[in-house]
Amino acid sequence: MSDVMTSEQRSRCMASIKGKDTKPEMIVRKYLFSRGLRFRVQVRKLPGNPDIVLPKYKTVIFVNGCFWHGHEGCRYFRLPKSNIEFWKEKIERNVARDVRNEAELKALGWRVVGVWECEIKTVAQREEYLKRLYNRIVNPTQSYHIETDMDNQSIAAEPESEQIYGNNHS
Numbered sequence: 068m069s070d071v072m073t074s075e076q077r078s079r080c081m082a083s084i085k086g087k088d089t090k091p092e093m094i095v096r097k098y099l100f101s102r103g104l105r106f107r108v109q110v111r112k113l114p115g116n117p118d119i120v121l122p123k124y125k126t127v128i129f130v131n132g133c134f135w136h137g138h139e140g141c142r143y144f145r146l147p148k149s150n151i152e153f154w155k156e157k158i159e160r161n162v163a164r165d166v167r168n169e170a171e172l173k174a175l176g177w178r179v180v181g182v183w184e185c186e187i188k189t190v191a192q193r194e195e196y197l198k199r200l201y202n203r204i205v206n207p208t209q210s211y212h213i214e215t216d217m218d219n220q221s222i223a224a225e226p227e228s229e230q231i232y233g234n235n236h237s
């Protein structure tokens with residue numbers, strides 16, 4: 068990584084590089100496992116190498132870092148003060164790739180669920196969020212708010228907003 072990062076970004080970055088076993092992802096995995104769900108992780112043959120794959124529910128989950136995946140409006144997503152164009156472009160590329168992967172997965176019949184790290188950051192909101200996540204996985208036909216504006220970056224993240232997107236392919 069380049070030297071233009073602040074130490075805060077650097078540590079965020081390192082967590083992201085270390086990568087696949089970052090904490091937010093482990094939190095989600097542990098919870099789902101404790102609820103009896105069985106899944107595969109980091110499935111490389113699927114677009115975007117989804118973090119968690121639940122074949123039984125035809126569902127994939129991405130646990131996304133707010134910085135690298137450009138969580139617009141999120142307090143964990145702030146572009147560095149220097150080299151702003153560089154970072155902007157980099158993050159935009161990541162976001163575009165996420166959108167592409169999601170479309171490909173949906174075309175293959177997968178339901179795509181996104182989890183932002185900020186949503187499970189604090190223990191207080193985590194439990195409720197994970198419960199809802201579980202319910203959505205096991206009740207795919209139950210009606211729920213579907214976030215389809217993943218590529219609409221004008222949407223601000225509200226603490227209470229539900230960042231689940233995807234479709235049940237009914």
Ligand SMILES: [Zn+2]
Binds near residue numbers: 142143144183186224
């Ligand atoms: Zn966020």
